[in-house]
Amino acid sequence: MSRVQSVDSVALLPAYLAAGTAVLALLVDLVLARRTATIVAAATGALATLVAAVAVGAGAERRTFCVGADCSYVFGGRAALVAGLVALLALGVLALAGPLLRDGVTPVGEFCFLLACSMTGGVVLGAAGDLITLIVAVEALTLPLYILVGLRRGSLASAEAAVTFFVVSVVATTLTLLGAALLYAVTGSLHLERLGAILADRSDLLDLPLTTVAVTLVLAGLAFKVAAVPFHAWAPATYDGAPLPVAAYLSTASKLGGVVALLAVVQHALPLSVAGPVLALVAALTMTVGNLVALRQRRTVRLLAWSSVAQAGYILAPLGALALADVDARSAAYAAALAYAVFFVLLELAAFAGVVALRPAGADGGRLDDLRGAARRHPWVGAGLAFALIGLAGLPPGLAGLFAKVTVVRSLLGGDAAWLALLVALNAVIGLAYYLRFAALLYTPADSALAGSAPAGDAPAGAIRPARVVVVALAVATAIAVIVGFAPQLVLDLAGS
Structure with a gap:
C-alpha cells in the first residue's frame, strides 16, 4: 500500500514569505535599480514573515511532510519563536546596514537577497523534524553569510574573513553529515523523534562504538555553528573582518541557528547518556576560554566576538546536566537554554547597533579607545550601548541578562x-571585568589632546540614525518587557513547548 505524504501550506506560510522576500528583493533591484526601494521591499517581506510566524504559531501545532507518524516539519510555539526572532534580527540588520x-x-540587491535567503x-x-531538513536549514542560514562577509568591495580583511568562515564551516558541515549518515546506519531512520525512540528502546545500540562516534560527530559539527570551544577559532577573525552589520547578524542569527539545531537533536534524537557529558565539557571550556581571552581584547568587535563565545557556553550549560536530570528538569533545561539564547541575541544586536551608531558609515569596529567618552557626546546611544553591555554581564538594570543567567543556574x-x-x-x-x-570607557573623558574635537572613530552628529533607533529601542523594549515580567514567562513557555 502506498504511503501518501501530507502537505500543510499554512504551516509553511512563514517559510513561503521568507523565500518570497529574497525573490522580491532581487526583482525590485533588477527592475527599479533603486537602493531605497530594494531595502524597503526586503524590510516589508521580513516584517510579513514576522507577522505570519506569530499568527501561525498562535494556533495549535501544525505538522506537515508527514508519512504516518513521522513528520519532517513541525510548526509550534518554539518554531514560531525562532522564526519570528530571525525575521526581527533581519529587520534590525537591514536598519544597521543602511549607511553601508x-x-x-x-551592492544593495545582492545584500538584501542573501540576507533574505x-x-x-x-x-x-x-x-525541522528530521536530520536532513535540519542540516539543509542550517546550511541555508549559513551559506549566504560566506558571501555577505566578503561582499564589501576592495576590502582584503573582508575577503580573508570570508575564506576563513567558508573553510571552517565546510568542515563542520562535513562532520555533521557524516554523523547523520552513521546514525542512519545504526537506526535506519532520520526523523528526530523516531531516532530518539529507537535509541531509547534499543539499549544495545548505545553500546556500539559506531553510535558514540555518530553522536560525537553531530555534536562537533553543530558546535562549530555556535563557536563553541574547541571549534571557536574562526569567530573572532570572521567577525572583525566582516562589515559591522554582517558581524551583528553572524553573532545573533547564526548563533541562534546553531543553538536551535543542537537543541533539536539533543532533545529528540541523541542519547543523553552520551550527549550530556560531551556538552557539559564543551560548555565548561567554552565559557572559561571565551571570558579569559576577552579580558585581553583591545578591539571592539573582537571583544564582542570572544564574549559571544563565552555566552555560547552559558547557553549550552543547561544541556550538560541532562544525563542526570529527571523529565521535569530536562524540560526546564531545554527551555532555559533557548530562553538564554533569545535574550542574548537581542542584547548582542543592541550592542552591535550601538557600535555601528558610534562609528562612521562603512567603518569597522575599531579599537575600544576609539569609543572613549562617546556616551558624553551621544547620551542616548551611549546609554543604550551601556545597557546592552550590562545586560550581557547579567547585572541590574540589565534585567534581561540577569533573568537569563538565573534561569540557567536554576536549571x-x-x-x-x-x-x-x-x-x-x-x-x-x-x-564583569571586561x-x-x-x-565605563563610554563615559570616560577623552584625552586632553582630543579636547574640543570628536575622536577620529566617532560618528558625526546626526549620522547613522537607523542604528541609533535600533540600539535605543532594543534597550528600552527589553528593559520594559523584563520589568513587567511578561516576556520572560512567555519566552520560557514557548521555549518549553
Missing part, C-alpha cells in the same frame, strides 16, 4: 549539576 548600502561599496533558513530551522541546580552552576557563576564574575570596563 548607501555608500555604494556594498539566510532568514529563510532560520525560519525553516525551528520547525543546573535542578539537574544535579552544582559544579557546572558554580562554574557559570565564576565565569559571570570574570565577564563588560564593565567597556561600559
Whole structure:
C-alpha cells in the first residue's frame, strides 16, 4: 500500500514569505535599480514573515511532510519563536546596514537577497523534524553569510574573513553529515523523534562504538555553528573582518541557528547518556576560554566576538546536566537554554547597533579607545550601548541578562549539576571585568589632546540614525518587557513547548 505524504501550506506560510522576500528583493533591484526601494521591499517581506510566524504559531501545532507518524516539519510555539526572532534580527540588520548600502561599496540587491535567503533558513530551522531538513536549514542560514562577509568591495580583511568562515564551516558541515549518515546506519531512520525512540528502546545500540562516534560527530559539527570551544577559532577573525552589520547578524542569527539545531537533536534524537557529558565539557571550556581571552581584547568587535563565545557556553550549560536530570528538569533545561539564547541575541544586536551608531558609515569596529567618552557626546546611544553591555554581564538594570543567567543556574541546580552552576557563576564574575570596563570607557573623558574635537572613530552628529533607533529601542523594549515580567514567562513557555 502506498504511503501518501501530507502537505500543510499554512504551516509553511512563514517559510513561503521568507523565500518570497529574497525573490522580491532581487526583482525590485533588477527592475527599479533603486537602493531605497530594494531595502524597503526586503524590510516589508521580513516584517510579513514576522507577522505570519506569530499568527501561525498562535494556533495549535501544525505538522506537515508527514508519512504516518513521522513528520519532517513541525510548526509550534518554539518554531514560531525562532522564526519570528530571525525575521526581527533581519529587520534590525537591514536598519544597521543602511549607511553601508548607501555608500555604494556594498551592492544593495545582492545584500538584501542573501540576507533574505539566510532568514529563510532560520525560519525553516525551528520547525525541522528530521536530520536532513535540519542540516539543509542550517546550511541555508549559513551559506549566504560566506558571501555577505566578503561582499564589501576592495576590502582584503573582508575577503580573508570570508575564506576563513567558508573553510571552517565546510568542515563542520562535513562532520555533521557524516554523523547523520552513521546514525542512519545504526537506526535506519532520520526523523528526530523516531531516532530518539529507537535509541531509547534499543539499549544495545548505545553500546556500539559506531553510535558514540555518530553522536560525537553531530555534536562537533553543530558546535562549530555556535563557536563553541574547541571549534571557536574562526569567530573572532570572521567577525572583525566582516562589515559591522554582517558581524551583528553572524553573532545573533547564526548563533541562534546553531543553538536551535543542537537543541533539536539533543532533545529528540541523541542519547543523553552520551550527549550530556560531551556538552557539559564543551560548555565548561567554552565559557572559561571565551571570558579569559576577552579580558585581553583591545578591539571592539573582537571583544564582542570572544564574549559571544563565552555566552555560547552559558547557553549550552543547561544541556550538560541532562544525563542526570529527571523529565521535569530536562524540560526546564531545554527551555532555559533557548530562553538564554533569545535574550542574548537581542542584547548582542543592541550592542552591535550601538557600535555601528558610534562609528562612521562603512567603518569597522575599531579599537575600544576609539569609543572613549562617546556616551558624553551621544547620551542616548551611549546609554543604550551601556545597557546592552550590562545586560550581557547579567547585572541590574540589565534585567534581561540577569533573568537569563538565573534561569540557567536554576536549571543546573535542578539537574544535579552544582559544579557546572558554580562554574557559570565564576565565569559571570570574570565577564564583569571586561563588560564593565567597556561600559565605563563610554563615559570616560577623552584625552586632553582630543579636547574640543570628536575622536577620529566617532560618528558625526546626526549620522547613522537607523542604528541609533535600533540600539535605543532594543534597550528600552527589553528593559520594559523584563520589568513587567511578561516576556520572560512567555519566552520560557514557548521555549518549553
